[in-house]
Amino acid sequence: MSYFLGSRLKSNVMAGVPTRTLREGDYEGSPIPPCGDFASPSSSSIGTSPWLPQSTKGMSSPNSLHEEIVLFMKYMQPTPQEIDRRKDLVKRFTALIESFGLGATVQPVGSYVTGLYTPTSDIDMVLVSQSKTRRSSFFHSSNLLSLDLYTILRKLRDSGFSSNIDNVLNASIPLIRITDKITGIEIDLTASDVHAVNATDAVQKWMETDTKLIKMLVIVVKTFLSIRRLGKTYTGGVNSYLLVWMVVSWVKQEWPKNKVAAKARSNDEIDINSLTSGLVALSMSSTAILPHASAANEPPYPLVETLDYGTALIAFFKFYGLEFDYYQTAIKIHPSPRYQNKIYPYSRYPITQRYLLSIFDPADDSIDMGSKAYAIKHVKASFKEAYETLKGRALRGGLSDSLGTALGGDFGNFERKRKKVAGN
Structure with missing residues (x-):
């Protein structure tokens, strides 16, 4: 039964439709492949990722994962x-909304802000009073909101x-989804929502x-999830x-632990390098001595604490794909x-949906x-698959477009959608 439920949910997700009845029980999770706008007509149609410079395509010695992510972030950065x-x-x-003469205007919230x-x-946009756009001026009558x-519409x-x-x-949160005829960008319009403004501020x-x-x-994982609907x-x-x-x-909570582990590995490498240097010196001179304890704290190369996007992304996928206990742990x-x-007792579905992220x-x-x-x-199974893919390619080395x-x-x-947004 759980396998059937999981298969049905997977099919519905890939079709872009909800699975209302699935809330009745547990199911078996599995990775979801690219679908919707990102589905590939055939495996041979997939080219090298568009964020990679032409000079690196097909090369046996690609950029590091960190550098690939830097290129991806530049590619995803909206142009002026x-x-x-x-x-x-x-x-x-x-x-347009103000021209309707309803005494209302709209205010952007969410990622646009x-x-x-x-x-x-x-x-994301919310309907607010036309006279003022402060939080205190939001409509409060649910009936009025529905009518508006x-x-x-x-x-x-x-x-x-x-x-x-x-x-x-x-x-549960009524909205109108409007696709702009000129740019193709969708607008999600909801009734006046104090929470949306508070959430944006948070x-x-x-x-x-x-x-x-x-x-x-956020940008990389958001893209990863969008590709799988x-x-x-x-x-x-x-x-x-x-x-x-x-x-x-x-x-x-987790990234500081990764940095501590990375520092410990660096210290181990320093100790090994210092010991090796001392042994080499001993072999060259009978009067040579091993490095002094204080010298071991002076690495043969500078230790610069840098932000490695590749390490962070792999660790993120691993944590939510393998390590986090969805059944027992909540996040505040x-x-x-x-x-x-x-x-x-405070969960919406305490018996059948104990697997939910809280x-x-x-x-x-x-x-x-x-x-x-x-x-x-x-989602968890897809994260796990991404982690194993990135880890496997990192271990093999020399693989482009990880x-x-x-x-x-x-x-x-x-x-094609991006070109329409830009008016090209």
């Missing part, structure tokens, strides 16, 4: 033209603004430290907001990241963000 087009979209959509978006990412969204359909509109007003606060590492992990809670996956806190927790972010034992929202500590990510076992192999997928559709 893409940024301007995105700003123009926000401006056009804001003007925090900067944790990719060139084709959607834009239905009215806006009707007016949007008549406006000709979008190439496609999805009505998701029956979801992300910006935690981005003040370890910024480069957090941003790298595992990046939305609509299908049971890990959305961008949940991913941010998985990354923050790991960076604050506020006031500082920490682990605690899961308290099942991580509490720093913007509202009563919300367990992992409760909707019911495909987490497939990051592209771990991410998988055909970036052809992504490239």
Whole structure:
């Protein structure tokens, strides 16, 4: 039964549809391959990753994984033209909503504000009072909100603004998904939501430290999940907001352990180098002496604490793919990241879904963000597969495009969408 449930969920995730009834039981998780926009028509159609310079393609001595990730981050960085087009979209959509004469405007939240978006990412926007945009001015009547969204939906359909509109007003968080006709970028419009603003503020606060590492992990893993249609809670996956806190927790609690281990390995190498040098000196002169204890603290090469993206990414995939105990451990972010034992009486599905990731929202500590990510076992299995791929290629050495192999997928559709965003 668990295998059947897992197979059904996997098929639904790859088709981009939710599996509502799966919440009744446990299931068997398995890695999900690239699908949707990133599905490859055939294995032979997959080319070298577009972020690799032409000069490195097909070479037997590629860049390190760290350098590949640096190239990937540069590739995923929106260009000034893409940024301007995105700003123009926000401006056009804001003007359109205000033109409806409902006494409302819209305000961007989420990755558009925090900067944790990719060139084709959607834009999250919330409906707010037109007179003011401060938190205290948000609408508070749920009936009014529902009426506003239905009215806006009707007016949007008549406006000709979008190439496609999805009505998701029956979801737990009602929203309208609008695809801009000009850029192809999607806008997720929700009713006025104080939590969305608080959540955006919380992300910006935690981005003040370890910024480069957090941003790298969010962008790379966000892309990894999107390639497998595992990046939305609509299908049971890990959305961008949940991913941010998985990354923050790991960076604050696990990454320091990796740095300590790396330092210990470096010290071991220093001791071995010092001893070897001393033995060589003894063999050359009977009056030579072994290095003094203080000399052992002077390495033959400078020790510079650098941020290695490759090491961090592999360790992140390993932790959430193999090491983290989803059944017994919960994650708290506020006031500082920490682990605690899961308290099942407070879980939404205490008996059948003990496997769910439990991580509490720093913007509202009563919300367990992992409760909707019911495909987490497939996420975990996919992380494990990525870890084993990267580890295996690192051990073999001399293999090009390790990051592209771990991410998988055909970036052809992504490239075409990106060109439309940029107006090319």
